[in-house]
Amino acid sequence: MRLAPLALALLAALFAGGSVADQAPVRVLSFNIRYGTADDGDHVWANRRAHVVTTIRDHAPHILGVQEALRFQLDELEAELEGYREVGVGRDDGRTAGEYSPLLVDTARFSLIEEGTFWFSDTPEVAGSASWGNTIPRICSWARLADRATGDTVRAYNVHWDHISQPSREKSAALLLQRVASHRGTSDAILVLGDFNSDEENPAYRALVGDSAAGLRDTFRALHPRATSVGTFHAFRGDSSGGKIDFILAGPGWRTLDASIDRRQFGALWASDHFAVSATLRR
Secondary structure: OOOOHHHHHHHHHHHOOOOOHHHOOEEEEEEEOOOOOOOOHHHOHHHHHHHHHHHHHHHOOOEEEEEOEOHHHHHHHHHHOOOEEEEOOOOOOOOOOOOEOOEEEEOOOEEEEEEEEEEOOOOOOOOOOOOOOOOOOOEEEEEEEEEOOOOOEEEEEEEEOOOOOHHHHHHHHHHHHHHHHOOOOOOOEEEEEEEOOOOOOOHHHHHHHHOOOOOOEEHHHHHOOOOOOOOOEOOOOOOOOOOOOEEEEEOOOOEEEEEEEEOOOEOOEOOOOEOEEEEEEEO
16 A cells, blocks of 8 residues: 555654644745736746746645636646645636635645635625725635644635725725634634735734734744845846735744745746745644
């Protein structure tokens, strides 16, 4: 009988005297891949698609959140990335139209218990709704997952906040905190990832991580508290001097083992106009 690599790793952990939970870190990646119909010159989607795939494969995330993905981009990624289940809908109609903020979940590591999408608006269950000064619908897709390795449950939220309206960002933070709070008292470990279009000094972001009940903390800052070159949006220039607007936030009960900003360039091209951010966590 041939055992799968994950089964071998779990058996090794048990014989080594450590618990399964101690030996089973979770890899998470958040990546704004830039919508695929943009007129980006040399950086059009067809020229950089393979570099997006390479970035994802190299990080091998168990939980992947992408932003700005159009339906055809997701189809192309999923043709190259085996073993992932997609969670999410298009923001314009709640089906396939417009950008997605989906989660791609490694089905060898997690099983899907529950999923959904809500809109950052006064009517969060109404597809395509926008009411806080943002002219573009903004969404959060989420999933409740069961960890096949440890038995733990995880609730992951993938967000994309508005790039213009500060009131929208602040109200989006408040709505997201409400959704996180609605599941307080369960054993679910919380992850919030995405493109916040808000840097670390923005009141919307500060409200999110400043909520003591939610206890959300940036995984990158957990290991790199004094880092100053942290910009994640670079407009295909590779510049890290701006603010950090892409995050993987972890709630109580997580320990950050590793966290990084992937600033690789592929020849003359960048995989996206955002750098991917990654974290390796353990319950």
